[in-house]
Amino acid sequence: MIGIHLNHELDCSERRRLVFNGDLLLYSRNAATAALADHAISLASEAFAPMDPQFAQEELSVAAFIERAGPLKSRFTNDLRTKELVRDVLVAFGCDLDETYFDVPRLRLVPHGDYLSSGVSYAYKAHRDIWYASPTAQVNWWLPAFAVTTERAMSFFPEYWSKAVPNSSSEFDYDEWCRVGRQLATSQVDKDTRKHPLPADPISTESELRIASTKGDVIMFSAAHLHATAANRSGRTRFSIDFRTLNRSDIEQGRGAPNVDSRPSGSTIGDFIRARDFAPIQIPSAWQQP
Ligand SMILES: [Fe+2]
Numbered sequence: 262m263i264g265i266h267l268n269h270e271l272d273c274s275e276r277r278r279l280v281f282n283g284d285l286l287l288y289s290r291n292a293a294t295a296a297l298a299d300h301a302i303s304l305a306s307e308a309f310a311p312m313d314p315q316f317a318q319e320e321l322s323v324a325a326f327i328e329r330a331g332p333l334k335s336r337f338t339n340d341l342r343t344k345e346l347v348r349d350v351l352v353a354f355g356c357d358l359d360e361t362y363f364d365v366p367r368l369r370l371v372p373h374g375d376y377l378s379s380g381v382s383y384a385y386k387a388h389r390d391i392w393y394a395s396p397t398a399q400v401n402w403w404l405p406a407f408a409v410t411t412e413r414a415m416s417f418f419p420e421y422w423s424k425a426v427p428n429s430s431s432e433f434d435y436d437e438w439c440r441v442g443r444q445l446a447t448s449q450v451d452k453d454t455r456k457h458p459l460p461a462d463p464i465s466t467e468s469e470l471r472i473a474s475t476k477g478d479v480i481m482f483s484a485a486h487l488h489a490t491a492a493n494r495s496g497r498t499r500f501s502i503d504f505r506t507l508n509r510s511d512i513e514q515g516r517g518a519p520n521v522d523s524r525p526s527g528s529t530i531g532d533f534i535r536a537r538d539f540a541p542i543q544i545p546s547a548w549q550q551p
Contacts, residue, residue, distance in 0.1 A: 263419040273356050277508060280400050280483045281518045283422040290477030293353035294404055297346040298477040301337060301368050301406040301502050308333035315407055315497040318372045330370050330381045337368040337502075344539055347504055350402075350479075351536050362507045362533035362542050368406070371413065371490055371499035384492065385457075387418060390484035392430035392458035393438070394525040396507060397517030399484035403503045408475040412495035415480075420468035421487040425522035427461035435527030458525065464489075485518035507533055507542075 264284040271279070276286055290298070305314040308329045318326055337343055347366050351358065370382050378384035391397055403415060433456065441455075464487070471491055472480055482488070484505065493499055507530070511517060533542040 263422060273354070273361070273508070276354075276481065277398075277400060277511060277516070280481060281398075281516060283419070283483060283486065283518070285417070285472075285486075286479075286481040287472065287474070288354075288479040288481070290404075290475070290479075291353050293346070293349040294477035294479055297343075297350055297366075297502060298404060298406045300342060300346055301500060302476075304333060304337055304340075305368070305406065305500055308336075314500060318376050318498050323377050326372070326377065327381055334368050334370070334381060338365045344534075348536050351506070356506070356536065357508075358537040359535065360509045361536040362509065363536055364505050364529065364532045364534070366502060366504040369490075369499070369501045369503065371493045371501075373413065373493040373496055373498060378490075378492075383455075383457075384490040385488075387416075387426075387460050387464040387487050387489040388428075388458060389487055389523060390505070391518075391520060391523040392428060392433060392525060393529070394433065394435035394527045395484040395505065395529050396512065397483075397485055397520050398507055398511035399517075399529075400506045401482050401484055401486075401503060402506065403480045403482070403501060404477055405474055406476065406500035406502055407497070409473055409499055409501065410495050411471040411473045412491075413493040413497060413499040414471040414473055414491050415501070416466075416489045416491040417470040417472075417482070418464055418466070418468055418487040418489070419470055420465065422485070423519070423521060426464070426487060428458055428522060429461065430458040430522070431524040432456065433458040433525040435525060435529060438527075483518040485520065485523070505533075506536075 266284060267287045268289055279286060309317040312320055343366050347363055351361055372382055530544060
């Protein structure tokens with residue numbers, strides 16, 4: 262059974278306990294999440310000016326769209342302001358800034374129709390983030406910039422929380438991904454040739470869950486949840502923000518979600534920065550997870 266908790270005021274450790282149990286935590290926007298979403302909207306509006314970012318794909322060739330989307334995504338990720346706004350979100354949620362680490366925030370653009378689903382707008386097939394070498398202690402934070410509908414949302418497949426999915430994560434090597442995969446993103450137009458970990462068999466959509474939320478509403482979920490980019494049939498490009506957090510004590514004490522089927526090489530843990538001062542994470546050998 263997967264629980265969905267709406268707007269519960271929980272302390273950080275209680276939230277993580279629920280997330281590691283497979284529950285989804287939903288929070289309506291607050292001032293800090295709205296500010297982060299507004300920041301994304303403002304950068305997107307600038308990048309696609311004078312067009313409305315949600316409809317710009319109607320007026321742009323795929324190549325011209327990528328020319329704007331690529332730098333927009335990099336700017337959002339690397340902008341100091343974005344990191345400060347993520348930190349404000351963590352403060353609003355009562356996270357301990359010295360114990361909490363986050364990785365680079367990302368802006369995702371999912372065009373509608375069959376326009377582009379690779380490279381800068383890769384439509385993630387069903388996956389668990391831990392297939393991509395994320396730690397099981399990772400908490401994912403996902404929020405729309407512009408409101409989403411079920412036709413332009415993210416899909417969860419809760420029935421697979423405790424059910425193994427045959428997959429190719431054992432062929433995923435995070436170090437190689439960093440060397441090769443990311444650099445290729447803007448050159449992947451017709452199809453994505455990067456070595457994503459994928460399910461070996463079709464995924465049952467019987468339990469598929471899509472949450473239609475509005476600007477700045479947060480979905481918090483475990484890196485071990487099977488999820489995907491839903492095909493966007495809504496007539497607008499989806500803009501969403503996501504980032505991931507780790508708590509030092511979870512890593513040190515081996516807490517996290519169960520791992521039912523993930524066997525990648527390497528770990529993303531070195532990408533995390535401390536929420537207080539954005540200092541890179543220091544990884545004592547005791548932190549290395551099996
Ligand atoms: Fe993911």
